[in-house]
Amino acid sequence: MSILNQGYYNLEVVVVDDNQFDSTANLSEELCFDPRVRVVRNPGSHGPSQARNFGVQSAIGELITFLDDDDFYLPGRLSSIMSFYEQSGDRYSFISAGRFAEMDDFSEIQPIPGQRFGVISLENIKFGNSIDIGVLMKKEFFEQLGGFDEKLSSLEDWDLFIRALKVKDGYKIKRFDYAVSRTEGRDRVSEREAAGYFDIAEKYSKEFGYKWTFIPRSKGLNLAGQFSLAKAVFYSYRSSSLLPARIYLSSRFPRMIRITKELSARRQP
Template structure:
């Protein structure tokens, strides 16, 4: 049987949400699963007695991160502790629907040498299910590098062989955010991804001004700089457009300038979209 390690980084902001994440993994009973929890908070000890008692009969290990802090560093540290042939990731405030992991492992076990990464669709959950939203314009099936290099189609819950992850040196811990997108770009330089048509990764996406995703412009800036030589100027200017839009700095003049450089209305369309949202 294929062995699978599920890496859950946490800063223990909400132990109930962390338990929800763990419980959602444990519904996948047909697999040989280990859960690797990485505590990335130096000030919080996760080894509470009631927590350990609840999960004492399951294959769950808890580690204090001794590597680089932050989501990418915690995930890299977790992979080093993992014993599974396959690995996947789960944020501590997200959760999985039953059957998701089995479908992903089964897809990996099909004879297709060019699939290096497997994912599924995702759903956003807002404010304790006041509202849910299926992420729009998702692409399913086989995904190649050109499918994800302008907009990332693959969530952090992707599944990959541990050997492949290690060969790519894991997540780039210099990234402020979007380190998963950078990794996926590097990964799909080796082969294709397959995105199963199953909306089974649930993302907690509350309206919170402190969310890391509100600072996407930081990661976009790093992404543009790191991959410009590989993808060229047109790609670079599109990512710069996203960066400026994310930071609130995409003005009419800048969008005109970028549209001229791109010979495309892409920056102008993004500028108009910012006006519509105001």
């Protein structure tokens, strides 16, 4: 419902019913009777990449954006992004904004660290993705990129943004208006992230180099609970980077890493 409460009316909402059995009867009355909403059936068992690609194919608008079924847009997000697009035109490959995490239907809110705002280049997301799935992008450009890679286990958004930024820079507005749901017990795409990191490492190993592959592999092993201190030290040595060690330490001692970052920030003039 958050997409319909944006105060932005010139839009088409394509709801992809990606279940084996028709679940359109479960839609709320607001969705069923809103003329902006169109439900498309995508029967069978498909991954999120295929479902999103199917939704884009069904869309008739010039611009597209995305919203996962358990995430939220805060009021004003679409207006803010569209206003920026109207000012910048085709200068950027995509336009996004800030995100944060919510748990148990907003009973708890947590910031998502490491977000960069302003102009986003390929180098800015080479070692990790700080862009949410709700980017604004021209449909034609999305199709030229080939859409989401349906062969990836997860992290298909990171992969799309890598390909987009190889064409031209993106932009991220400093406004926190995308809520990522992290409520325990919900089946989320992010649960397959460990395999996704290995897929990304393999896909871009030749392009980004052998040393770079140790960074996404470190994140995959860490998520899978298979990243030991010995591996972290070895991966840091092979990658010529402290990132694998930081990945290991931040998961074991998150409070210590957070305090260190805060102290470093205070020392900066």
